[in-house]
Amino acid sequence: MHRRYFPEDFIWGAATASYQIEGAYNEDGKGESIWDRFSHTPGKILNGDTGDVACDHYHRFREDVKLMKELGLDSYRFSISWPRVLPEGKGQVNEKGLDFYKQLVDQLLKAGIDPAITLYHWDLPQALQEKGGWANRDTAKYFVEYANLIFKELGDVVPLWITHNEPWVVSFPGHAFGEHAPGIKNYQTALQVAHNLLLSHGMAVQSFRQLGLPGKIGITLNLTPVYPFSDNEADQKACDLQDAFINRWFLDPIFEGSYPEELHQIYRKKVGEFIIKNDDLEIINQKIDFLGINYYLRLVVKHNPDYNIFGVETVKPEGREYTEMGWEVYPEGLYDLLIRLHKDYAPEALYITENGAAYQDQIDADGRVHDQKRIAYLKAHLKNAHRAIEAGVPVKGYYIWSLMDNFEWAFGYSKRFGLIYINYDNQQRILKDSAYWYRTIIAKNYIED
Ligand SMILES: N=NNCCOCCOc1ccc(-c2cn(C[C@@H]3NC[C@@H](O)[C@H]3O)nn2)cc1
Numbered sequence: 001m002h003r004r005y006f007p008e009d010f011i012w013g014a015a016t017a018s019y020q021i022e023g024a025y026n027e028d029g030k031g032e033s034i035w036d037r038f039s040h041t042p043g044k045i046l047n048g049d050t051g052d053v054a055c056d057h058y059h060r061f062r063e064d065v066k067l068m069k070e071l072g073l074d075s076y077r078f079s080i081s082w083p084r085v086l087p088e089g090k091g092q093v094n095e096k097g098l099d100f101y102k103q104l105v106d107q108l109l110k111a112g113i114d115p116a117i118t119l120y121h122w123d124l125p126q127a128l129q130e131k132g133g134w135a136n137r138d139t140a141k142y143f144v145e146y147a148n149l150i151f152k153e154l155g156d157v158v159p160l161w162i163t164h165n166e167p168w169v170v171s172f173p174g175h176a177f178g179e180h181a182p183g184i185k186n187y188q189t190a191l192q193v194a195h196n197l198l199l200s201h202g203m204a205v206q207s208f209r210q211l212g213l214p215g216k217i218g219i220t221l222n223l224t225p226v227y228p229f230s231d232n233e234a235d236q237k238a239c240d241l242q243d244a245f246i247n248r249w250f251l252d253p254i255f256e257g258s259y260p261e262e263l264h265q266i267y268r269k270k271v272g273e274f275i276i277k278n279d280d281l282e283i284i285n286q287k288i289d290f291l292g293i294n295y296y297l298r299l300v301v302k303h304n305p306d307y308n309i310f311g312v313e314t315v316k317p318e319g320r321e322y323t324e325m326g327w328e329v330y331p332e333g334l335y336d337l338l339i340r341l342h343k344d345y346a347p348e349a350l351y352i353t354e355n356g357a358a359y360q361d362q363i364d365a366d367g368r369v370h371d372q373k374r375i376a377y378l379k380a381h382l383k384n385a386h387r388a389i390e391a392g393v394p395v396k397g398y399y400i401w402s403l404m405d406n407f408e409w410a411f412g413y414s415k416r417f418g419l420i421y422i423n424y425d426n427q428q429r430i431l432k433d434s435a436y437w438y439r440t441i442i443a444k445n446y447i448e449d
Contacts, residue, residue: 001448004386008248010076011114011397012442014068014419015077017121017165019051020406022081024224026059028096031087033123034133040344042145049412058100063429065107067420071435072442075114077353077399078104079121082146084114084322086386089125090142098153105154105297116160116353116399118220119147121179122170134170134193134377136448137275140200147204149210152327161335162353163204163405164415167197173227179410187309191267198253201269202283209286220252220292223247225333225340226299229315238312241266242301245310257285257360270309290396291341292353295334295381323377324358324415329382337389338395351395355381358415361432369421369432378434382436383445399437404429 019035039050084097108115173180177188208217226243228235244263304313321329357377405418419435
């Protein structure tokens with residue numbers, strides 16, 4: 001067996017997000033979020049699930065940190081619920097909410113686990129949505145005020161900061177397709193949202209620098225490598241357009257200070273303008289310390305003039321494996337993506353801030369969860385991350401999505417991504433076989449293939 005050793009200082013982590021695990025949706029002064037509102041709206045979430053209780057992490061965080069320590073995690077990536085600390089999104093601070101995160105960070109540090117904080121993981125205060133939400137440029141200003149509050153409270157002990165998680169998902173499923181909160185179906189609004197999210201990212205990085213904090217700051221993007229169904233020119237063109245739609249629309253402004261021109265032209269013609277003010281792109285193009293990437297799947301596309309505004313149709317290759325999300329298992333796509341990012345954008349450092357799979361997990365007669373498919377998925381993706389590191393790509397860490405089963409947005413609790421199985425009837429935590437497997441990988445710092 002070939003041993004693939006990771007760099008000595010490689011960071012082994014796991015990730016969660018506030019709305020997906022905390023529960024206590026209206027406790028201790030927390031304000032309503034757009035996901036509280038969306039999940040309470042009939043018909044939006046499978047089985048009528050909500051994040052009202054979730055994994056009850058708000059009350060069980062000490063037990064959960066103990067489990068992280070048992071796994072030997074170097075780092076734990078979690079998000080802060082903006083309305084838990086600022087119930088109205090701005091102004092009055094909810095000290096009890098802030099105190100929860102200070103206690104969580106304190107427990108992590110005592111356990112020898114580095115906190116990695118995502119400032120925005122989709123749960124916008126509803127009070128700000130009432131003022132237009134991310135379509136309103138003022139929200140960028142309110143985001144920086146919120147970020148500064150957290151920077152000042154935790155900035156001296158938290159080494160890794162992520163401004164936003166997956167702005168593409170916030171913008172398009174949230175504001176063009178209507179499948180995520182706030183459930184808007186307006187493409188032009190989605191483009192303005194994407195811009196204001198990026199602007200808020202740049203402004204927050206500027207503020208982080210001005211505060212002279214010791215940690216590193218970056219952004220996490222869901223990046224999906226796109227492959228043409230055939231080598232004919234039309235399919236190749238479709239591939240380039242889909243790549244611009246999902247990946248370059250965020251990568252180019254961040255790393256080059258400009259939007260992809262061809263796609264911008266298509267949007268001008270078929271969707272309409274969105275407001276960019278004079279030095280916006282300069283602010284967005286702030287130097288970042290790392291790029292976080294969430295990798296799950298690849299897309300294969302072909303040209304179909306009738307399919308959507310791009311004339312791009314995604315296809316599902318035959319004979320391939322798919323996860324419970326319907327996402328193709330394509331570990332090589334992680335290698336291809338990392339090589340491309342290194343070549344085209346050369347980020348100073350990269351963290352895989354999410355990688356994982358939903359499978360049909362069940363508790364067997366022996367009381368264990370034998371999630372062999374997940375172990376195979378994770379191992380194959382780690383192999384490809386290692387290949388990229390050997391090729392010179394500065395991948396500094398890997399966070400499994402997710403530490404525990406949780407609320408998978410529009411799919412509710414029907415999709416299990418966790419290393420830890422959650423029995424939602426009694427909130428019991430059960431380490432799956434993949435958790436024990438990951439513990440040995442962390443301890444040995446190598447995989448065998
Ligand atoms: N292209 N056209 N689409 C047309 C229809 O799309 C509508 C829906 O779209 C999407 C696309 C992607 C996602 C998604 C989910 N995760 C997993 C989470 N990552 C952050 C963490 O919270 C995990 O739970 N990653 N990505 C969701 C919805």
